[in-house]
Amino acid sequence: MTPLLLRAWSRYLRLTTQWPSIGTIVPFIPLIVAWWIVTEMRAFPPAFLPGPAEVVRSFGSLVYTGVLPEYLQDSLVRLAIGSFWGIALGVPLGILVGLSQPAHKALWPVLLFFQAIGDIAWLPILVIWFGYGLTTMTVIIVYTVIFPVVLNTVLGVRSIPVNMHRAAQSLGASRTRMLWEVVLPGALPNIMTGLRNGLGYGWRALIATEIIVGTSGIGFLMFDARRAGSVVEILLGMIILGSLWYIVDSWILAPIERATGQRWGLVTK
Amino acid sequence: MKSLTIRNLSKTYFDVHAGANVTAVRDLSLEVPAGEFVSIVGPSGCGKTTLLNMIAGFIPHTGGEILVGGHPVKGPGPDRGVVFQSFALFPWRTVLDNVAFGPKMRGVGRAEREKIAHEYLALAKLSAAAGRYPNELSGGMQQRVGVVRALANDPDVLLMDEPFASVDAQTRMTLQEELTRIWEQKRPTVIFITHDVPEAVFLGNRVVALSKGRVLEEIAVDLPRPRVWDDLNEDDRFKALSGRVLQLVRSA
Numbered sequence: 099m100t101p102l103l104l105r106a107w108s109r110y111l112r113l114t115t116q117w118p119s120i121g122t123i124v125p126f127i128p129l130i131v132a133w134w135i136v137t138e139m140r141a142f143p144p145a146f147l148p149g150p151a152e153v154v155r156s157f158g159s160l161v162y163t164g165v166l167p168e169y170l171q172d173s174l175v176r177l178a179i180g181s182f183w184g185i186a187l188g189v190p191l192g193i194l195v196g197l198s199q200p201a202h203k204a205l206w207p208v209l210l211f212f213q214a215i216g217d218i219a220w221l222p223i224l225v226i227w228f229g230y231g232l233t234t235m236t237v238i239i240v241y242t243v244i245f246p247v248v249l250n251t252v253l254g255v256r257s258i259p260v261n262m263h264r265a266a267q268s269l270g271a272s273r274t275r276m277l278w279e280v281v282l283p284g285a286l287p288n289i290m291t292g293l294r295n296g297l298g299y300g301w302r303a304l305i306a307t308e309i310i311v312g313t314s315g316i317g318f319l320m321f322d323a324r325r326a327g328s329v330v331e332i333l334l335g336m337i338i339l340g341s342l343w344y345i346v347d348s349w350i351l352a353p354i355e356r357a358t359g360q361r362w363g364l365v366t367k
Numbered sequence: 368m369k370s371l372t373i374r375n376l377s378k379t380y381f382d383v384h385a386g387a388n389v390t391a392v393r394d395l396s397l398e399v400p401a402g403e404f405v406s407i408v409g410p411s412g413c414g415k416t417t418l419l420n421m422i423a424g425f426i427p428h429t430g431g432e433i434l435v436g437g438h439p440v441k442g443p444g445p446d447r448g449v450v451f452q453s454f455a456l457f458p459w460r461t462v463l464d465n466v467a468f469g470p471k472m473r474g475v476g477r478a479e480r481e482k483i484a485h486e487y488l489a490l491a492k493l494s495a496a497a498g499r500y501p502n503e504l505s506g507g508m509q510q511r512v513g514v515v516r517a518l519a520n521d522p523d524v525l526l527m528d529e530p531f532a533s534v535d536a537q538t539r540m541t542l543q544e545e546l547t548r549i550w551e552q553k554r555p556t557v558i559f560i561t562h563d564v565p566e567a568v569f570l571g572n573r574v575v576a577l578s579k580g581r582v583l584e585e586i587a588v589d590l591p592r593p594r595v596w597d598d599l600n601e602d603d604r605f606k607a608l609s610g611r612v613l614q615l616v617r618s619a
Contacts, residue, residue, distance in 0.1 A: 261455035264425050269520050270445030270472035279468075283459035362458040363502025 122344070148330045153337065156330040165319070170338070173304060173315040176235055180300055181293075183236075184243025188296070189289060191244075192251020193281060202252075209248060217242040217303035221310060230311040235304065242303040246295035254288025255281055287359030294351050301343055368556050369436030369446075369523035371399040371422070376431035378417055378580075391417040392580040394431070399524075401436075404550055404557040406571030408564060408612060410619055414580035415560045419528050422558060423449050435523050445469060448522030452529045454509045456501040462488065462512050463497040469520025487515040490549060507538035514546065524556045531566070540596050543569055547594050564613045568605060569594060574612050578619030586612060 114121035130150055136142070137149035144152070160166035194201050195209070217238050228234045258280065266280045308317025316335050323331030359365035378392040392414040399405050409415050421428045424443040433440040435447060448469075456465050463484050464471075470480035488494050491511040501509055510530055517525055531539045547570060550557065561567050567574045568588055576583040588608060590599065599605040
């Protein structure tokens, strides 16, 4: 019995090294099976907890009618815009605060203050200022992404050993080149951490904002489904949220980290 | 390669913890002709690292002057190459790009600066490691990169701050032999800071003993070159010189 299990396990390990995506899906199988069993046993009425098959069917019809692709695109575009501005504003600000003592003195307390006023806490006033729509959502997501990026960039810039600056200066690097050659790469592992946190928070804030002020997007899809009493679509929305984040993390963020901080020995694998 | 002149140099700073002014270097004068290898020894706290940091321009001096080839030092610059105890290689650059960094900052084109880098890597027997990242190398190899990175930028003066203090004893002897070999080939002006007396004697044309921020004594080392440990370990003149320097440092 035991050798058989061992052989099966080693075959599984070989399989997942060859196709890593299998290793991603397999852990979810027991979860789906348990879900399926619970619904098949009729422990809850189907309208209360639909089974996996119904969720898949609803996925099919929402894709077919074009609602899901459209909403998905809306959410992803908002996330992309928010991330772009979060990085474009957050990294330079973080570098400024990290390098300049006066800037640190002036801005650090302000940053901490506004970081504490979480994303959703801005909604009431933003709705009054910008109404229900894209501007409000963009402000919220930029706001959410920017703080982890700024704070981690500051940390990264400040953790660069002083001898790294000195070495570059003694090799003739000017102040501007130091930014590109030392400060940015030195802070990159921390910037990536900030980005990962920022996108994670941003993704959640976006869904919450779509639920409250949205007229499209995955968050809106779920809230709209609640209005129609469609638990299937709510579950579908939740599954999409989890899957999308997994894809963003493992297809975009993790490979960047492997190619930079881990390769350089600045981050442990 | 140029000469280094230090006249009446001093460094006083306010120590926040002690709540008083501290003089790390006082009225220090030193003349290093172009192409000389000078070892500076002294006990901890004698001001040797402060001295090197002032020559490198990392910290300002509070009195006197430092001249490299007749020009006063104002801040760090590529005329003074530095080799650090902590290596201070750029982890995000390959070995080749680390060594080519100085020429790149000078505006040397890619093909030319990589040619320079390869030449220096060959000098330190590092050609095979050119494409690797520093964290993939042993400490001894990292410091070889540190030395040739500074040399590849063709500095007027090479400043070395206890460069071999953090590698194991066997590697250290190999690195010392390689450094004398490279010095004999390139003849740079070198200031070598160490607390290791045999190392100072083995490498230098001259050993300067510091104490309490002052030059205690200068001792000429007239041992023949090329120098290798197998010859010098049992050499009476080497032993006598080391003994004298050690006595000086201990009395300091």
